[in-house]
Amino acid sequence: MVKKVIDQSAEEKILNAARKVFIQKGLDGARMQDIADEAGINKALLHYYFRTKEKLFEVIFKETAGKMFPKFEMILLSNDNLFDKIRKIIAGYLEMVIENPYLPLFVLNEVNRNSNLGLTSFFEKQKPVFAKKFVEAVEKEIAAGKIKPVSPPQLLINMMAMCVFPFLAKPIISTLWQIDELQFKSLMEQRKKDIADFIINSIKK
Amino acid sequence: MVKKVIDQSAEEKILNAARKVFIQKGLDGARMQDIADEAGINKALLHYYFRTKEKLFEVIFKETAGKMFPKFEMILLSNDNLFDKIRKIIAGYLEMVIENPYLPLFVLNEVNRNSNLGLTSFFEKQKPVFAKKFVEAVEKEIAAGKIKPVSPPQLLINMMAMCVFPFLAKPIISTLWQIDELQFKSLMEQRKKDIADFIINSIKK
């Protein structure tokens, strides 16, 4: 049987709807009815495909969390110097967050939940590869006397913080500086360069 | 009638319990039964004092959000130079977050909610005083040629980001770097100095 490409299968419709609703409202705030409405089908079908709300959520979460740790290994393995690596990581990461502004709060909420959905294991898989390479890259430059002796974990935390935080605090920032949607977006675009400069200025000798 | 000081009034017990439960689980995740249990009283009394769950939540939220914008005016009005002001703001802010590690996620969640509890107005009250003084302090130093020409909003975002973000991402950080509760705490203590240095290194000429 030929697969239709124009309209989505029920399962795809559900996943798209669930993604939208869960990311906006979180696990507790989301309603199966909301998801069904969004998908244009009925509640029963959600359970037919995914059995329970938690299982459906888990699918969405795992898929989503994957986006938060993009393919940095490639950049870290490249021949670029550290500063260029940092620029590329920040640009790529900020790009992703600009396109998925609700993603950070969604992931952070779930990660801070008590009853963990086995995502600790998810991040543990990423750890050895990524963290180790990052530490190596930084320590090499320190040893070479190119940058100040900074703690690699602190540096990485700062990079992530500056990319992600403004999207978490968007309502506060918009109110505080009296800016609208468009101005906020241009502020974020501007950050692509600003953050990298900020970081590099701070660590270069 | 003499007021007892040893044990709290029912209302105080409720507020303490509600604070704890709401901050940990959020509005949607919290259960009135949890709050009643925590307070050592029964559900009916919650409604007697606060009518609805939403009203109780609102009380807790407003009280809590107040802590997030501490008394920076005092520091900004002081005779310290900008670098010392920055050091003091960061130290004070980080201190507060270390003592209330669940507070940032709680506040950011509510602030990002659609059906706002009138907290936009809350932040609007703080805006003119704080933001204006901060801009003035930064622009003065730029004009004097003491620091590089940085955007004050971006600078403030960066400061807040570096203070708050590690507590939002604590589970990720702990897993990524394989550290326990104690090590995390000492990492955060270390940040008090690190962040200020990081910022100042980045903007000084």
Place this chain on the structure above:
DNA sequence: GTCTATATTCAGATAGAC
């Protein structure tokens, strides 16, 4: 003011026809 018992509403999940 504080409790027990109960009403009410709502949401997740299932049964069963088509």
Place this chain on the structure above:
DNA sequence: GTCTATCTGAATATAGAC
């Protein structure tokens, strides 16, 4: 596979005794 109708449990909220 997809629907309507329904069950079941849970959570907010109220009634009413003490």
